[in-house]
Amino acid sequence: xxxxxxxxxxxxxxxxxxxxxxxxxxxxxxxxxxxxxxxxxxxxxxxxxxxxxxxxxxxxxxxxxxxxxxxxxxxxxxxxxxxxxxxxxxxxxxxxxxxxxxxxxxxxxxxxxxxxxxxxxxxxxxxxxxxxxxxxxxxxxxx
Amino acid sequence: xxxxxxxxxxxxxxxxxxxxxxxxxxxxxxxxxxxxxxxxxxxxxxxxxxxxxxxxxxxxxxxxxxxxxxxxxxxxxxxxxxxxxxxxxxxxxxxxxxxxxxxxxxxxxxxxxxxxxxxxxxxxxxxxxxxxxxxxxxxxxxx
DNA sequence: CAGGAGTATGTTACATTATAACATTACACA
DNA sequence: TGTGTAATGTTATAATGTAACATACTCCTG
Ligand SMILES: [Zn+2]
Ligand SMILES: [Zn+2]
Ligand SMILES: [Zn+2]
Ligand SMILES: [Zn+2]
Numbered sequence: 001x002x003x004x005x006x007x008x009x010x011x012x013x014x015x016x017x018x019x020x021x022x023x024x025x026x027x028x029x030x031x032x033x034x035x036x037x038x039x040x041x042x043x044x045x046x047x048x049x050x051x052x053x054x055x056x057x058x059x060x061x062x063x064x065x066x067x068x069x070x071x072x073x074x075x076x077x078x079x080x081x082x083x084x085x086x087x088x089x090x091x092x093x094x095x096x097x098x099x100x101x102x103x104x105x106x107x108x109x110x111x112x113x114x115x116x117x118x119x120x121x122x123x124x125x126x127x128x129x130x131x132x133x134x135x136x137x138x139x140x141x142x143x
Numbered sequence: 144x145x146x147x148x149x150x151x152x153x154x155x156x157x158x159x160x161x162x163x164x165x166x167x168x169x170x171x172x173x174x175x176x177x178x179x180x181x182x183x184x185x186x187x188x189x190x191x192x193x194x195x196x197x198x199x200x201x202x203x204x205x206x207x208x209x210x211x212x213x214x215x216x217x218x219x220x221x222x223x224x225x226x227x228x229x230x231x232x233x234x235x236x237x238x239x240x241x242x243x244x245x246x247x248x249x250x251x252x253x254x255x256x257x258x259x260x261x262x263x264x265x266x267x268x269x270x271x272x273x274x275x276x277x278x279x280x281x282x283x284x285x286x
Numbered sequence: 287c288a289g290g291a292g293t294a295t296g297t298t299a300c301a302t303t304a305t306a307a308c309a310t311t312a313c314a315c316a
Numbered sequence: 317t318g319t320g321t322a323a324t325g326t327t328a329t330a331a332t333g334t335a336a337c338a339t340a341c342t343c344c345t346g
Contacts, residue, residue: 005294025332040297045333061204062259064303064332081248084256092247100240101262105224108233109267112224116205116261119244124252148323168303183326188304207303207332 005047009056011035012047013068016057021087022065060089062118067091077115083123085130090123148190152199154178155190156211159200164230165208203232205261210234220258226266228273233266 015031016023023031029044036043048066051057055074059066063082070091071078079092094117102112158174159166166174172187179186191209194200198217202209203225213234214221222235237260245255 008295038296041333042298042335043296046295061261079244079247081251081253081255083253090248090251090253092251094244094247097240097243097247100243101222101237101260104222104235104237104240105233105262105264108224108235109270110224110226110233110262111264111270112262113227113264114262116259116263117244118204118259119248119253119255119257120259121248121254121256127252127254151324181325184304185306185326186324189324 005050008032008036008043008047009050012044013051013056016051016066016068020067020070020089022060022063022067022082022089024065028066058091060118061116062120077117079117079119081119081121081123083126084120085122085126088123088125148186148193151175151179151186151190152193155187156194156199159194159209159211163210163213163232165203165206165210165225165232167208171209201234203261204259205263220260222260222262224262224264224266226269227263228265228269231266231268 011032012028015028025041025044025048028048029039029041032039032044048057048059052059052066056069057066058069058078058080060080060082067080067089071093077094077098079094079097081090081092083089094115097117098112098115101115101117105112154175155171158171168184168187168191171191172182172184175182175187191200191202195202195209199212200209201212201221201223203223206225210223210232214236220237220241222237222240224233224235226232237258240260241255241258244258244260248255
């Protein structure tokens with residue numbers, strides 16, 4: 001018998017790492033059914049909660065979904081860029097931006113604890129794939 | 144000059160404006176029952192969708208809730224600061240921060256369209272109310 | 287080893303948030 | 317008046333997330 005909790009977290013993290021696309025908790029659950037046929041939502045949420053609290057995964061608030069952390073050191077918060085066309089999510093170091101945000105809100109006496117910085121737009125690959133600025137339906141194959 | 148859900152949107156906006164605290168769509172729905180006894184979720188979501196698309200209200204992604212816009216002009220995106228103690232939400236101009244975020248993600252060829260910038264922490268009033276750094280239960284009266 | 291506290295995991299049921307799909311109404315205008 | 321379109325109402329359900337309790341397992345203590 002392998003240690004259950006660690007195994008679950010490792011399996012969830014492996015699923016999230018397959019592609020840099022955000023997965024909903026229930027998509028993760030489906031993907032887990034291979035290894036854990038009887039799995040139920042609380043187990044997935046517990047694993048995701050552990051992973052996110054350790055910084056090994058992040059919840060993409062504006063997508064209600066989760067991605068694996070892409071940062072090696074993960075200093076402070078990060079910026080997540082989300083491609084509206086292919087779903088690709090990329091993590092960017094945000095040290096200076098976090099400083100700037102904290103500074104802005106500090107002007108009204110607010111003390112910052114946790115930052116959520118997400119950007120929706122079009123990734124480099126999709127920009128290259130559809131250079132036309134004219135109304136083009138979003139349908140590129142995911143990266 | 145009867146734009147879509149004019150009355151409904153006005154009622155929703157009035158509810159959101161009562162206090163600068165984020166309300167879930169279902170809290171809004173409850174508050175609407177006075178004026179609209181038979182209201183159902185889709186009507187609320189339609190009104191919220193219209194208001195947010197016009198910039199008169201914002202969805203607080205990290206709270207799954209909604210606030211009235213506090214900006215007069217609402218140039219570009221804004222920063223929402225969210226007090227973990229009293230729930231007070233404040234909107235801040237974010238022009239330079241949006242620039243900085245866009246610049247960071249542009250380094251990988253990402254073109255920004257929509258920004259989500261939210262900060263959790265403690266507001267000035269709650270900081271003043273609980274100066275002790277020792278374990279104090281959060282229970283201040285909302286602003 | 288027995289008992290038991292404490293933790294981790296499994297299970298059930300439910301709460302909350304959001305939308306799909308279709309019915310009905312209101313109104314503009316031929 | 318009919319008829320098309322947009323708005324609104326209604327029903328049902330999907331999607332996301334948690335509370336609450338059951339079970340198991342772990343590590344002491346005696
Ligand atoms: Zn990370
Ligand atoms: Zn893309
Ligand atoms: Zn605003
Ligand atoms: Zn406060």
